[in-house]
Amino acid sequence: MRDLLTPAADLLLGARCADCGRPALKLCRACGEAIRPLPAITWPQPCPRGLRQPSRVVPIAAGVNADLLQRVLVAWKEAGNTGLTSMLDHLLAAAVVEHTRPGRPVTLVPVPTSRRSRRARGCDLVDELAHSAARLLRGVGIEARVAQALRPARATADQAGLGATARARNLHGAFRLHSARWLTDRDILVVDDILTTGATVAEAVRALSAAGHRPAGIAVVAATPRNAGHPR
Numbered sequence: 001m002r003d004l005l006t007p008a009a010d011l012l013l014g015a016r017c018a019d020c021g022r023p024a025l026k027l028c029r030a031c032g033e034a035i036r037p038l039p040a041i042t043w044p045q046p047c048p049r050g051l052r053q054p055s056r057v058v059p060i061a062a063g064v065n066a067d068l069l070q071r072v073l074v075a076w077k078e079a080g081n082t083g084l085t086s087m088l089d090h091l092l093a094a095a096v097v098e099h100t101r102p103g104r105p106v107t108l109v110p111v112p113t114s115r116r117s118r119r120a121r122g123c124d125l126v127d128e129l130a131h132s133a134a135r136l137l138r139g140v141g142i143e144a145r146v147a148q149a150l151r152p153a154r155a156t157a158d159q160a161g162l163g164a165t166a167r168a169r170n171l172h173g174a175f176r177l178h179s180a181r182w183l184t185d186r187d188i189l190v191v192d193d194i195l196t197t198g199a200t201v202a203e204a205v206r207a208l209s210a211a212g213h214r215p216a217g218i219a220v221v222a223a224t225p226r227n228a229g230h231p232r
Contacts, residue, residue, distance in 0.1 A: 017031055026081075026083050026084055026086070026087055027072070027084070027087055031068060031072075032087065034068050035063060035068060035069045035072060035087070035091065037062035037063060037090060037091045037094035037095070038062065038063060039060050039061070039062050039094050039095045039097070039098045040060065040061060041058055041059065041060055042059055042060065042061040042195060042220075042223040043059060043198075044059070044164075044195060044196075044197055044198030044223075046164060047198065048168060048197075048198045048199065048202035050202045050203075050205050050206050050209070051198060051201075051202055051205060051218075054214075055214065057190075057205050057214070057215050057216070057217060057218055058099075058217050058218065059195055059198070059201065059217070059218035059219075059220065059223070060095045060098045060099065060217065060218065060219055060220070061095060061195055061220045061221070061222055061223035062091035062092065062094045062095040062219075062220070062221055062222065063091055063221065063222045063223075064222060064223065064224075064225055065194050065195075065196075065222035065223060065224045065225070066224075066225055069221075069222050070222070072084060072087070072088070073088070073193060073194060073221065073222060076088060076125070077125060077193065082125070082128070085125070085128055085129055085132050086132060088129060088193070088221050089129055089132035089133040089135075089136055090133075090136065091221045091222070092129055092130070092133040092191060092193075092219060092220070092221050093133040093136040093137050095219035095220060095221070096108065096133060096137060096142075096144070096189055096191070096219045097137070097142070098219075099187065099189055099216060099217040099219060100142055100187070101187065104186070104187050105143035105144070105145070105185075105186045105187070106137075106142065106143070106144050106145075106186060106187045106188075106189055106216075107144075107145050107146070107147050107149075107182045107183060107186045107187070107188050107189070108130045108133065108134055108144060108145070108146045108147070108189055108191045108219075109146075109147050109148075109149045109150060109183075109188055109189065109190050109191065109204065109208065109215070110124070110126040110127045110129075110130040110146065110148065110191050110192070111126060111150070111175075111190065111191070111192045111200050111201060111204050112150045112151055112152050112175055112204075113125070113126060113127065125193070126191070126192060126193055127146070127148060129191075129193065129221075130146045130191050131146050133191070134146050145182045145186075146182075147179065147181055147182040147183060148178065148179065149177060149178060149179055149180065149181075149182075149183060149208065149213075150175045150176065150177065150178055150204055150207055150208070151175070151176055151177075151178040152174060152175060152176075153174055153175055153176035153207075154174055156171060156174050163197070164197035164198075164199065167196075167197050167199035167200075168197070168199045168202070171199045171200060171202075171203040172203065172206075174203055175203050175204055175206075175207040176207055177207060177208065177210075177211040177213075180211070180213065183208075183213045187216040187217075188208060188213055188214075188215040188216055189215060189216060189217050189218065189219050190204045190205060190208070190215050190217075190218045190219075191218070191219050191220065192204075192218075192220045192221075193220060193221050193222070194220060194221065194222050194223070194224070195218070195220045195222070195223040195224070196223075196224055201218045201220075205218070
């Protein structure tokens with residue numbers, strides 16, 4: 001049936017693959033297969049101290065923020081193609097699975113979205129991605145919930161163009177605990193779309209840890225290539 005729907009959508013609606021432009025409702029088969037998840041531990045370099053001490057909070061990325069996956073993320077995040085959430089959720093879920101332990105429920109805590117970004121995009125994309133990934137996880141028997149546990153504590157500058165040190169300074173103290181629901185007796189995982197310098201997830205880890213809820217790990221869709229390595 002789907003093989004019939006795609007050309008029909010292209011004929012009636014002009015539906016095209018978000019990357020290559022071939023007829024497709026979201027991504028064509030070739031592009032969709034090219035972003036299959038390959039989860040791997042991906043430490044930022046230099047690694048923020050808060051991810052190493054007092055205990056390691058290991059970041060796992062499902063892919064590399066380059067080439068096709070990078071273009072898909074840009075189409076999803078910057079070009080307003082929110083339909084791609086149902087493609088990217090598989091990658092986030094795959095990264096989460098690497099952290100799971102048998103019989104242990106998990107709580108996904110999305111990094112907070114600024115009011116500026118929410119207004120520009122009309123929604124909280126990372127929160128929607130987390131909920132979609134949680135549904136996939138529950139579908140395979142993993143008890144997963146999403147908790148909007150964090151809120152912005154103050155305004156921050158736009159991160160674009162900032163280096164690792166400037167990003168860390170910009171975000172330090174930027175988040176605060178909003179709600180502790182779904183945080184007790186569960187493995188807490190901070191989730192985001194892209195790991196760049198690690199400043200955003202490190203601030204989320206700091207805020208949760210300060211409230212007595214040290215995360216068990218970090219899961220992201222993609223990490224930039226230069227971030228591969230081990231913590232220093």
